[in-house]
Amino acid sequence: MGAVYDAQLAPFLNRILHGDCREVLKMLPDASIDLIITSPPYADQRKNVYGGVHPDHYVEWFLPISAELLRVLKPTGSFVLNIKERVVNGERHTYVLELIMAMRQQGWLWTEEYIWHKKNCYPGKWPNRFRDAWERLLHFTKQRQFKMFQEAVMVPMGEWRHGRLKKLGQNDLHRFNSRAGSGFGKRVANWIGREYAYPTNVLHMATECYNRYHAATFPVELPAWFIKLFTEPGDVVLDPFMGSGTTAVACVRLDRRYIGIEIMEEYVRLAEERIAKEQPQPNLYTFAEGRADYEPK
Ligand SMILES: C[S@@+](CC[C@H](N)C(=O)[O-])C[C@H]1O[C@@H](n2cnc3c(N)ncnc32)[C@H](O)[C@@H]1O
16 A cells, blocks of 8 residues: 555544444545455334334445445455345345345446355244345455455365375366366365365354344454455455444454444444454464465456
8 A cells, every 4th residue: 555545544544433434435535445344234124223224225325335435445455245135024125136236337346255154043933934044245346356365264174085085086186077067177186185275155153242232243253254365464444334343353353454434422432442452463363374375467
């Protein structure tokens, strides 16, 4: 980041800005943010909980915000949107799908979709569906080339390799293309002797309720995973719906700089208290942190 951006961003860095992100975002300089990760208020038909938005108006409410996010994100940056459609009148509402289409029209690339599998969700019984145990993490970018550090989120290979990799068949020794003609292929022998593998796009993490004063927090490991994947130490991470400060906590632990925006003053205080308790040491580093495989073109 150049000196100009540093000077323009300095007043906002490592702070939770109290206000409506629809206004506060306008103050941030163009192309200055490396990663945006956020969980906006849920679409809600009930009266405002903390500014819940009616499902029928969700897209028109969000589009001016995503336009600002597009402006402030660097060309090599990523936007990760945690969202899940609600059930309205007995069926899933389509506002998330409509939002994806509208954001593509706005200029975003819908690069990937990650699934957060909530390992510890409450049991329940509904007449026409099962309990909801996952949420979307929509990954948007501005261009096909973006910062990504896959080694930073590698996972241990697991015990399966001791059996499977000992008994290799002919199809495992060379690249074996799928018989279904899908174009997918793999060479299983590539994994001999390796301790770590790349993860899938399904993240298995338990929900966390940090504080009884904020009901809709995500676990620290969720933003931490994307922060490691899409940024380097010192980069700037924005959460325009900061809530209890989870994204900021992950940034402090990972030595990234954060900018938070939160409309409710009590949540700003809650987030600040939480951040103050953090030791500024990178205790979420993985073995591979810092081994970049991204080369800007
Ligand atoms: C789902 S919660 C985010 C929770 C957060 N990820 C955490 O772990 O604590 C959404 C937050 O957005 C805030 N909010 C709602 N409308 C807002 C707006 N227009 N500008 C800024 N914050 C807003 C709410 O007060 C709420 O704290």
